[in-house]
Amino acid sequence: MAEAATARRSRITPEREAELYTAVLELLREVGYDALTMDAVAARTRSSKATLYRQWGGKPELVAKAVRHNKPGGSLAEIDTGSLRGDLHALTLRSDDCQMEQNSALMRGLAMAVHENPDLLKSFKEHLIGPELAEFRRVLDRAVDRGEVRADNPATEFMMHMMIGAFAARTLLDEQPPTQCFLLSYIDAVVLPALCAPITT
Incomplete structure (x- = not known):
């Protein structure tokens, strides 16, 4: 069967x-x-x-897979520049500013629907969120293996939150769409210091 x-x-x-x-x-x-x-x-x-x-x-699976298909080609795990900064920059540069603006508008429109429709949320977790988390984890694991990131750094659990937060907050706070320049600056100023800075006790 x-x-x-x-x-x-x-x-x-x-x-x-x-x-x-x-x-x-x-x-x-x-x-x-x-x-x-x-x-x-x-x-x-x-x-x-x-x-x-x-x-x-x-509809939930169809929409989730359509959004997944709309993401830039290739797997994040396939990006391996030799540094975490290079990997995150390469990820950002896969979408131009026009694509980012379109994707930002699309995700704003879906945000409420995801939380009001359990079946859509389930499909998003299965086909979009889960795979994305797994790919980011592989990128981070490589950074840990290279000695760039400490394995016990608690910020690693919030990497996706930081990346998604910047993408969403750009329009909310600045009334502008996310751009390559903005996200690259955010990665350098916020994400990398949080992940790569030594932990003090």
């Missing part, structure tokens, strides 16, 4: 899958999560609802 289910879910080509994800993100930006329906996705992409449900199970 598992093999049959996998075969059914793999009929969509990568190109077609990318088209579907693009359409989902367009609809999210137009109407928001609550008003987005599988009927609308089917109509926009000229797909059948049966195909969408067979491939993704429902």
Whole structure:
């Protein structure tokens, strides 16, 4: 049964899958999560609802995977510049300022929906948050192995909080979208000192 289910879910080509994800993100930006329906996705992409449900199970998984697909190509764990600063800068430079502004607006629109819809939160944790945390952990583990970061530094548990916080707070506090320049400066001024500074007792 598992093999049959996998075969059914793999009929969509990568190109077609990318088209579907693009359409989902367009609809999210137009109407928001609550008003987005599988009927609308089917109509926009000229797909059948049966195909969408067979491939993704429902709206929460489809939206979470669309957001994940929208992230810059490649895995964070594949970035290995030889230093933590280089890795975090390389991660930031994968998105240009226009992409950051679009992604910031999209995530602001989804923030409330994630916390009001348990199924969406579950899908986000499974398909977006969990994988991101695992990749950041591998980057940090390499920094620990190189001696840049102490293994017992408590700031390592808050690295994702710092990165996401800067991305979200830029618009809230400064009324400006996040940019490469802003995030690179934030990494150098806040994230790296917290992670790489010696701990005093």
